[in-house]
Amino acid sequence: MYYSREVAHQIEKLRKGFPVISVIGPRQSGKTTFLQHYFKHYSYFNLENPQTRDLIEQDPQQFITLNPKNIIIDEVQRLPDLLSYIQVHVDKQQEMGSIVISGSQNLLISEKISQSLAGRAAYQNIFPFSLSELQMHGLALPGHLDQMLKGFYPAVYTREIEPNEFYNQYIVTYVDRDARLIKNIQNLSQFQKFMRLLAGRVGQIVNISSLANDTGVAPNTAEDWISILEASYIVYRLHPYYKNIGKRLIKSPKVYFYDTGLLCALLNVVEPQELATHFLIGGIFENFIISEFKKELSARGLPVPLYFYRDQQGREIDLIFESKTKLIPVEIKSSSTFNRTFFDAFTYWRKNIQAEISGYVIYSGLDSQKVGEDNLLAWNKLDTLIDHL
Incomplete structure (x- = not known):
């Protein structure tokens, strides 16, 4: 079909x-x-x-x-x-x-x-299905944990195959074929180990030296391998936002995976209960939301750059939309329970970066509502934000 x-x-x-x-x-x-x-x-x-x-x-x-x-x-x-x-x-x-x-x-x-x-x-x-496409065709799952585990590749919706089985085969095929085609990688098992170690750093600023050391390769090799994964649409980099454009390229980015099903397979997470209590659940959920925005913006032809924000004191905002007229800060919380502290970062943002803005908090709950100047948005209502860009 x-x-x-x-x-x-x-x-x-x-x-x-x-x-x-x-x-x-x-x-x-x-x-x-x-x-x-x-x-x-x-x-x-x-x-x-x-x-x-x-x-x-x-x-x-x-x-x-x-x-x-x-x-x-x-x-x-x-x-x-x-x-x-x-x-x-x-x-x-x-x-x-x-x-x-x-x-x-x-x-x-x-x-x-x-x-x-x-x-x-x-x-x-053209990326794998977006959440809104799955919703449009009645294929979306009701729970965010199940949805992240299943991922978004069409095969897991059109074939009788378990997601974990599909993604593990996908990893082997990718390493054996595409990685070697782009660059002649000699040690394929080491490259696959690198992918799994990178998955373990999802949502974090990647320290190339540490990643290279854990993999057993030189830092320039680790950098090359991330570029290979980018070229194959396995991962992408999210750069920090600075008013000085040059600094955006100098400061260390975060690395995310285009698909959470693939990410969970690399982390050997199979069951929703495992995912719910996983020490990386915050980063995996963050990955899920940011990747959905990337897919939606691409499909609609909207050239809206995405960044994260972090200052010298360590204050951070998970995602920044840079539209032509404004910056939109977004906080991403894996909790399904609303907490007013979710919005604290926006108070700092309005005081120090941009006065008249409405921020968004996206969480794993199902209720969306206005909270003062800002917005609480359910994980399955992401189109609401895209429609306001």
Whole structure:
């Protein structure tokens, strides 16, 4: 069964203004299913198929000549030189939305696109399901613990497979295939150990030296490995907010995982009871909420940067939305019980950073309400905040 995706509206806008649509996201996030449904009259070519890849590689120009428009080229990172031929072709043809390319390695694809298709290709991520998409299709789970454990990859909703089984297989496949394709990693078991150690630091400012030492690699190797995980849409970095833009890149970021099901598998957390009492439950819940915002902003085409805030005294706000006109501070609490101290950070924020703001506290409870100048928001009502950006 096909489940519609929120990103369709954004894709429709992009296909009217660009000859090439580049759809990038993690493996098994639903990219191919979406593209074959949305562009149902387009011819489909998957470069994971060795025969297809060999035929195109032998004569890329003939392939483009025989398939001048209305084509989908999937897993294009397997044949990046093809993009140069596409560039020449679309410059002559000038037909919008005629070629769709898709892939699962951001680093390999985006570098080649910036070289060959700058100004010609629109770039759009497709991530696993968002919570709002699951809610739209009646697939969302009622409890936040169950939802975080199950995660959001389409396979755990469309196949008869246990989430933990799926994610553990996903980890093995990723390490064996994608990590080696991006960079020739010799010690795959050590890389997998690195992933698990990184999962154990979720929601924390990552100390690269400590992480490298625990893994048994050099700090520059640990930094490279985080970049590999980013390029494959396994993790992302959340940078601290400073008025001085340069400092945002200098100060240490936090690292989060795009999917909590994958995160829990790396932490060997299988049951809701385990998760509820896990020493990292605060960081896992924080990861869940921030990743949902990232998916929603991407699907809606909203270029709203996300940061966290931390001053020299250690005062911290979990998430900052930087819209064109204002900053919106967000605190994320894994507790399901309302406590007025949740809002204390906003008093400091209004006094020292920005006077006229309404902050949001997102918690694991189910009641949403106005609390003075601020807002208490249930974990399953995140669209409320996005709608106000």
